[in-house]
Amino acid sequence: MDPRNNKDQTSEHARISPEMLKSRTGEFDLESILFLKLRSLGLQDLGCIGECLNLERLDLSNNHITHLAPLSSLKQMVALNLSYNRISSLEPLASCDNLQTLNVAGNLLCSVENLQCLKGLRRLESIRLRDPVYNLTNPLCANGSYRHAVLDMIPSVRVIDGERVTGTGSDLYHLCKDIDNSIKRFIGSGAVEVSGAIKPWVEEGYWELKPAQSSIIEETYKQFSDILQECKELSRRADDAIAQAERTLNIRGDTNSYVF
Known part of the structure; x- marks a missing residue:
């Protein structure tokens, strides 16, 4: 085989073309495509995706994408998976x-400033920058x-890295945030010696139950139990919804899944 032909095939495969999209979706008109999964195809160039x-849902995970310019025209897009690529700027998403x-x-997002372009996306509720299950992260997550x-930058966000940070179920997040801020203020005031031997945060016996605290602790356990029960109910509803969706897909003969 001529090495040049092999190179041409590789180059063609690394770029999204109308032929690729039509063959994968069965749609003749690119504007008729609503859902698209182009995962693990070695893509480097988004080509005609714009x-x-x-398009409402797009999965481009596990490719070699660096530039997102063609995505700027996708005004109807609701869910986008760009995990495991080589992206250092999200600017084109500002118009989605x-x-x-x-x-x-x-x-390769190095700073939270790389997310400034998302501030105007009033409907953005969930963003994932780190995925410990698949050992995926960004340099900015080192902070x-x-x-x-x-x-603080994107107030509409309710879920970060799969954890709810606002709304029902976010109490633990805010508690940890308050504790973190309190510790920083305490250390910043010079009231504690940071260097040297490590010392416990509180005196010995601080966490032991005291009669006067029993009602407070009892109420805390009750609130936790209520939240846990609510989570179980949400899980049950999610299972029902997934089962219903699977039945619908089976009826239509379409078994493809879109993971975001």
Whole structure:
């Protein structure tokens, strides 16, 4: 085989073309494509993806993508998975007004400032920058307070890295945030010696139950139990919804799944 022909085939495969999209979706018109999964194809160039003007869900995970310019025209996109690529800028996503879910874990985002372009996305509720299950992260995640910065920058966000940070179920997150801020203020005031031998935060016996605290602790356990029960109910409803969706897909003969 001529090495040049092999190179041409590789180059063609690394770029999204109308032929590729039509063959994978069965749609003749690119504007008719609503859902698209192009995972693990070695893609480097997004090519004509911007012509899929009505695209709502797009999975481009596990490729070699660096530039997102063609995505700027996808005004209807609701969910986008860009995990495990080579992306260092999200600027083109600033015009994706309907975006609600964004997964960019496993890329090259070095600073929370790289997310400034997302501030205007009023419907963005979920963003994933780190995925410990698949060992995916971004350089900005090395800063332990990056989640707080993201939440302050994009107030519409309710879920960061799969954890709810606002709304029902977010109490633990805010408790940890308050504790973290209190510790920083305490250390910053010079009231504690940071260097030297490590000392316990509180005196011995501080956490032992005292009669006067029993009612408070009892109420805390009750609240925790209520939240746990609510989570179980949400899980049950999710299982029902998934089962119903699977039955619908089986009826239509379409077994493809879109993971975001």
